[in-house]
Amino acid sequence: MQDETEDAIAELHAMLQRADSIVSFTGAGISTESGVPDFRTPGSPWMVNKPIPFEAFVKSPEARIEAWRRKFAMDDHYRDARPNIGHQALARLVTEGRSPAIVTQNIDGLHQASGVPDEQVVELHGNGTYATCLNCGWRHELDAIRPIFEATGDPPSCIMCAAPVKSATISFGQAMPQEAMMRAQALALECDLFLVVGSSLVVYPAATLPVIARRQGAKLVILNREPTELDEIADLVVRAEIGAVLGRLAG
Structure with missing residues (x-):
């Protein structure tokens, strides 16, 4: 199994070297290595401080008070989070001109903190x-x-x-930002390598982006610790720690 993982990592780096236009699509997994909790891990603080649905926020002052209380409680959980080697690796692809932008489901701002300009980070779920x-x-x-x-x-x-x-941020029941989604779709259509990093690919419509890229002829790589529903259409699946896999790109 270890040899298979090493072979997959080597193939990923070979594919990155061959690609001319790389779009990275990131989910919570890239930021957990910075100490940012995800939604699905058992015992996650998000289970105690669940986001208030948008409709309730708009209608009720009491819901808004509770939403802000939970917001600041969660901020305290990862106030010291800093970009990790995975963020830095993807930032380097942007800096080198090999990646036009990073598309992210994350709300933590760590891609910008890693040096990627605001205009080259497409935030599908907003910014916290x-x-x-x-x-x-x-x-x-x-x-x-x-x-x-x-x-x-x-x-x-x-x-x-x-x-x-x-x-x-985009709360449950709140409309997705149309401009961000349209830009993400355009990037998916134009790239030749679509790199999924740390996303379980269960949240739609964001999870349609790898499918769009693959149907347009791009290579699809999924780097995630757990299996995803799109593994079967991927050209390469790497199940390993993100920092360990991408580390050499950041150096």
């Missing part, structure tokens, strides 16, 4: 490092929101229009 007004879209910084929330217990409202302010 800041907040936005649900009415006018004005950006609000968490460092300004948290002290007031903890002092008053009141959910934040927009300084521009007084509407509710929410973490800039």
Whole structure:
């Protein structure tokens, strides 16, 4: 089994060297190595601090208070998280001009922290490092929101229009960002290697992207510790730790 894994890793690196346009698609698995908890691991703090559904957030001040309490509780779980060697490896592909962008399901901002410009990170599920007004879209910084929330217990409202302010993530029941999804689909259509890193590929419509790339003729590689539903259509599946597999790319 060890020899098979080593052979798969060697083939992955050979495929990366041959590719001209690589799109990396990342999920929670790349950030767990930085200490960011995922949703599905038994005992995950996300099970205690489940995100409030969007409809409840909009309708109820009490739900907004609880949403913000849970938001800051989760932030405390990974406030010291830093990009790991997997993030750095993918950032290097972007820096070298071999990857036009990274598409991510993650909300932690670690790809940007690894040096990838904002415009080259396509965030399908938003970003948890800041907040936005649900009415006018004005950006609000968490460092300004948290002290007031903890002092008053009141959910934040927009300084521009007084509407509710929410973490800039996509909650259950909230519409996916159409622009991000359209850009991700375009990238999937144009690449010659689609590299899935640390995603279980069970969340749709994001999980359609590897299928789009594969049908267009791109090579599909899935690097994930656990099996996924798309393993059978992949050109290569590598089941190993992300940092160990991608480490040599970052050096």
